[in-house]
Each structure stands twice: as structure tokens, then as C-alpha cells.
Amino acid sequence: MTLRNISIRRAVLALPMMTGSFLLAGDCIAQVSSAASAPQVDKGDVAWMLTSTLLVLLMAVPGLALFYGGMVRARNVLSVLTQVISVFSLLTLAWIVYGYSLAFSGDGAWLGNFDKLFLRGVGIDSLAATFSDGVALPEYVFVAFQATFAGITGALIVGAFAERAKFAAVLLAVAIWFTFGYLPIAHMVWAGGGFLFEKGALDFAGGAVVHINAGVAGLVGAHFVGKRLGHGQNALKPHDIPLTFLGASLLWVGWFGFNSGSNLEANAGAALAFLNTLAASAAAVLGWALTEKLTKGKVSALGAASGAVAGLVGITPAAGLVGPLGAVVIGLVAGIACVWGVTGLKRLLGVDDAADVFGVHAVGGIVGALLTGVFHAPALGGTGPADFDLLGQLGVQALSVALTIVWIGIVAAIAFAIAGRLVGLRVDENAEREGLDITAHGESAYG
Amino acid sequence: MKLIIAVIKPFKLDEVRQALADAGVRGITVTEVRGVGRQRGHTELYRGAEYTVDFLPKLKLEIAVSDDLVERTVEAIIDAAHTGAVGDGKIFIQPLQRMVRIRTGELDDDAL
Numbered sequence: 283m284t285l286r287n288i289s290i291r292r293a294v295l296a297l298p299m300m301t302g303s304f305l306l307a308g309d310c311i312a313q314v315s316s317a318a319s320a321p322q323v324d325k326g327d328v329a330w331m332l333t334s335t336l337l338v339l340l341m342a343v344p345g346l347a348l349f350y351g352g353m354v355r356a357r358n359v360l361s362v363l364t365q366v367i368s369v370f371s372l373l374t375l376a377w378i379v380y381g382y383s384l385a386f387s388g389d390g391a392w393l394g395n396f397d398k399l400f401l402r403g404v405g406i407d408s409l410a411a412t413f414s415d416g417v418a419l420p421e422y423v424f425v426a427f428q429a430t431f432a433g434i435t436g437a438l439i440v441g442a443f444a445e446r447a448k449f450a451a452v453l454l455a456v457a458i459w460f461t462f463g464y465l466p467i468a469h470m471v472w473a474g475g476g477f478l479f480e481k482g483a484l485d486f487a488g489g490a491v492v493h494i495n496a497g498v499a500g501l502v503g504a505h506f507v508g509k510r511l512g513h514g515q516n517a518l519k520p521h522d523i524p525l526t527f528l529g530a531s532l533l534w535v536g537w538f539g540f541n542s543g544s545n546l547e548a549n550a551g552a553a554l555a556f557l558n559t560l561a562a563s564a565a566a567v568l569g570w571a572l573t574e575k576l577t578k579g580k581v582s583a584l585g586a587a588s589g590a591v592a593g594l595v596g597i598t599p600a601a602g603l604v605g606p607l608g609a610v611v612i613g614l615v616a617g618i619a620c621v622w623g624v625t626g627l628k629r630l631l632g633v634d635d636a637a638d639v640f641g642v643h644a645v646g647g648i649v650g651a652l653l654t655g656v657f658h659a660p661a662l663g664g665t666g667p668a669d670f671d672l673l674g675q676l677g678v679q680a681l682s683v684a685l686t687i688v689w690i691g692i693v694a695a696i697a698f699a700i701a702g703r704l705v706g707l708r709v710d711e712n713a714e715r716e717g718l719d720i721t722a723h724g725e726s727a728y729g
Numbered sequence: 730m731k732l733i734i735a736v737i738k739p740f741k742l743d744e745v746r747q748a749l750a751d752a753g754v755r756g757i758t759v760t761e762v763r764g765v766g767r768q769r770g771h772t773e774l775y776r777g778a779e780y781t782v783d784f785l786p787k788l789k790l791e792i793a794v795s796d797d798l799v800e801r802t803v804e805a806i807i808d809a810a811h812t813g814a815v816g817d818g819k820i821f822i823q824p825l826q827r828m829v830r831i832r833t834g835e836l837d838d839d840a841l
Contacts, residue, residue, distance in 0.1 A: 582775075582777060638777075
């Protein structure tokens with residue numbers, strides 16, 4: 283078995299048995315490479331990671347598709363389903379062709395290299411590192427797991443400009459954003475040599491890489507595409523809240539693969555991420571519901587389901603790095619903050635973000651990214667080392683948040699401007715009134 | 730012959746149906762409709778978006794009866810559909826010119 287390349291996804295090993303030792307990727311590669319015995323592949327890890335990969339697929343299709351699909355009007359539900367499944371598929375292919383290589387091959391500060399274009403050199407014997415010395419995954423597993431992350435991040439964006447964007451423009455803009463936005467951020471945060479990775483930024487399962495990223499890209503896209511006809515005048519109500527509830531439930535289940543799978547091994551670290559995911563989402567449901575009750579007078583089904591998603595977003599960067607009580611606090615804060623994200627902040631921004639991609643994913647992602655820097659502290663139940671520098675870490679977390687917002691803001695603006703020039707961002711008014719299902723896809727959902 | 734059109738609260742349908750049967754009415758056509766009248770609508774809140782819903786769901790009953798049955802029919806509907814709250818509905822009574830039973834070709838009162 284040859285060890286061709288080792289990909290490491292996080293800056294810091296956060297397993298409880300390794301308390302007190304920061305193990306950076308460089309050291310890890312060196313240790314694994316110089317180890318006398320070849321790293322071993324554990325069948326349990328492989329089984330868990332393939333299961334986790336499937337769970338992330340479940341999040342996107344059907345989870346996210348139904349979650350967004352229920353939130354739009356009945357005449358546009360199929361367009362949302364089509365956009366989600368198409369974007370996910372497009373990015374899966376792009377991941378195999380060049381995405382994996384640019385994200386995880388090479389140790390540049392901003393982007394990887396083309397060494398693994400078309401998965402060149404990735405074979406049945408090649409390995410990807412985990413967070414334990416001497417334990418590796420078949421690289422195919424890692425490629426597939428990460429492919430679903432790229433796919434769902436792109437799919438998350440489409441909710442923001444649902445009900446009026448042109449299908450071709452969505453695919454084109456997302457492809458540009460993926461190449462110049464997603465891949466650099468994933469590399470910077472998760473790959474050895476990456477700028478934020480080397481700074482020690484903590485992002486267990488993708489608070490910045492996935493959620494802040496998708497939220498900002500969605501906001502920029504919605505701004506460029508423009509508000510829906512009748513926005514602020516007519517009722518642009520969700521047409522099927524049970525569908526959205528079902529989608530949220532599938533997202534909730536799938537998210538355990540997303541967060542707990544990001545541990546890369548089926549061990550106590552995965553269990554911690556699992557428990558934290560459960561704790562934070564439950565806290566966020568109650569946090570959102572309570573905030574709704576206090577500010578609006580009623581607890582809504584859409585709100586409770588949104589709360590679960592907000593909590594899942596919030597705990598994503600922290601999943602394996604904090605203790606269960608830290609997870610509860612992160613979930614509560616994310617649940618409360620995201621209510622503001624979809625109400626006060628949304629009004630402030632003045633952008634018609636149809637499915638509140640920014641209000642939930644960017645806001646929840648920012649809350650999670652910052653609080654990861656707090657609750658990673660061992661004094662607060664986290665898995666950080668004894669000499670954990672809370673303020674320093676918080677600064678690094680803020681840097682990763684700011685860099686992601688600025689980088690993606692610029693890339694998304696360019697992506698949507700180009701797509702607008704080439705194919706036009708928006709369907710014409712009559713098509714929008716009639717609905718995208720009929721006019722763009724030639725189908726109607728309900729009779 | 731008269732065509733009696735009644736707009737009622739949806740949850741009153743079963744009681745109205747029973748009362749009409751007791752009054753000797755055999756045929757009723759029911760349609761789900763929405764309408765606005767004196768009853769105020771409600772506010773719906775979806776995350777940050779607040780919408781006032783003016784049009785409330787009602788059921789529209791269409792009943793064709795012979796002239797001698799009109800009063801009993803109207804009373805039966807009033808008794809059964811009445812709650813005393815705003816929004817109980819309306820009854821409209823129109824002359825009915827002709828009727829045909831499709832199966833037999835019978836006309837007017839014979840078709841009832």
C-alpha cells in the first residue's frame with residue numbers, strides 16, 4: 283500500500299485523549315510518512331464515512347430541496363427541486379474533474395494545485411489521513427465525502443433567489459462561485475498550508491466553508507437578481523409548510539453525517555460531534571420558538587423547523603471541538619440570532635432572500651464560528667489544550683469569518699455579473715407571474 | 730322552483746346536511762370557496778414576512794327546491810348554520826327557470 287498523499291481537514295486535533303497537544307498538519311504528515319509501519323485503514327471508519335457521505339446526500343436531495351420547495355409558491359416548487367438537484371450534480375462532477383485537486387492537492391496558502399485533475403493519482407491504494415496517527419481512510423472515501431459538501435453548499439445558495447432566477451444563470455453563476463469561491467475557501471480552511479488552516483482557524487464541519495459561504499453568495503445573488511414581483515405588496519407565502527417541515531427533518535437526520543462524519547473516524551470524537559449536533563439543534567428549536575413567542579406571540583411550525591436548521595448550522599464549525607453544554611449554548615444563541623437574521627436584519631439589508639439563506643446560514647455560521655473559539659476552551663468544557671488562548675482563538679475565528687465574507691462577497695458579485703451578461707439573471711415578467719415550473723421546466727406540480 | 734345558494738362556515742356542513750335531509754331536501758352541491766364580508770381576516774406570519782388574509786374559507790351550498798319547500802329549507806339552514814358570531818354566512822334565493830334530470834330527461838319539478 284503506497285501513501286501518495288495525505289489530506290488533513292482541520293488545524294487542530296481535538297480528540298479528548300490528546301488533550302494538551304496541538305498537532306498541526308505538517309507534523310501529522312511528517313509523522314505518518316515517517317512512521318515505520320504503514321497507516322492502517324479501519325473497516326469501521328470506512329463504513330461510517332460511507333454512511334456519513336450518504337447522509338450528506340440525504341441532506342441535499344431530498345432534504346434541502348423539500349425544505350426550500352415548501353417555502354415557495356406552488357407554481358415554483360419544481361423549479362426549486364430542479365435547481366437543487368442540478369446544482370448538486372453539477373458540483374459533484376466539477377469536484378471530481380478539478381475541485382478535489384484545487385481544494386486538497388498541494389499546500390499553497392490560497393488554493394491547491396492541478397496534480398489531481400480528473401483524480402489523477404487517486405487509486406484503490408491511495409490514502410487520506412485522519413486525525414489519528416497511523417489511521418487512514420481510502421482516498422476514494424474522502425473524495426466522495428467532500429464531494430457531497432461541495433454539492434450541498436452550492437445547492438444551499440439557490441434558495442435565496444428562488445422564484446425568479448433563470449435556470450441557466452443559476453448553473454453558470456454557481457459554477458463560477460464554486461471555482462473561485464468554494465475551492466479557495468475549502469483549501470484555505472481545511473488543507474495543510476492553507477492560510478486559515480495555518481493560522482489555526484477552527485472549522486470542524488464547515489461553518490465558514492459551507493454556511494457563511496453559501497449565505498453570503500445567496501445574499502449577493504438575490505441582490506443581483508432583484509426582488510420578486512409583488513415583494514412587499516402581495517403575499518409571497520410558503521405553499522406547503524409540511525413539505526418544508528419534512529425537508530427540515532431530513533436535513534436534521536442527514537446533518538449527523540455532515541458533522542459527525544467530519545471526524546473522519548468512527549470513535550469517541552465522532553460520538554462527541556454527534557451528541558453536540560443533537561444538543562445544539564434541540565436548544566435552537568426551543569430558542570427560536572421562545573423568541574417567536576416573546577416577539578410575535580405565537581410559535582410557528584416554520585419557525586420550529588427553521589430553529590432546528592439554525593442550530594445545526596451553528597454547531598457545524600464546533601461539532602467535535604466543544605463540550606455538550608457549550609453546544610447547548612451555541613444552539614440557543616444561534617436559534618435566537620437567526621430569528622433576528624430573518625426579521626430585523628433582513629429588513630435592514632433590504633434584499634429579497636426568498637428562503638432566508640443569509641438569515642439562517644450566514645448568521646448561524648457566524649455565531650457558530652465565533653463561539654467555537656470560546657467553547658473550545660477546556661475551562662468551558664471544550665476539547666482545546668490546557669493553555670488555550672481564548673482571545674487569540676476568537677481573533678483567528680473572526681479573521682476566518684471576515685475573510686470568507688469579503689472573498690465570497692467579491693467572487694459572488696463577479697459570478698452573478700458575468701452570468702447576467704452572458705445569459706441574463708432573470709426570467710421575464712410574464713414567465714415569473716405564470717411561475718417557473720411551467721415556463722422554465724414545462725411541468726406543474728399539483729394537477 | 731328556486732335555487733338557494735348558502736355560504737356557510739365549513740365546520741357547519743354536517744349539521745346543515747342533516748337539517749336539510751330532515752326538511753326533505755334531497756340534492757346539495759357543495760363547493761369550497763373563499764370570501765370576504767363583515768368577518769375580519771387574520772394575520773399570518775412566515776419568519777419575517779407578515780400577511781393579512783382577508784379572504785376566509787367558506788362552503789357554498791347550491792340547492793334546488795320546489796316553491797313550497799323554500800321556507801323550510803331556508804329555516805333549516807339558518808338553524809343549523811347559526812353560531813351567532815360574525816361570519817355565519819348568507820343565503821341567496823333566486824328564481825330557477827328550468828331543470829333537467831340528465832339520466833331520464835325529466836323536466837322541472839319532476840327533475841327535483
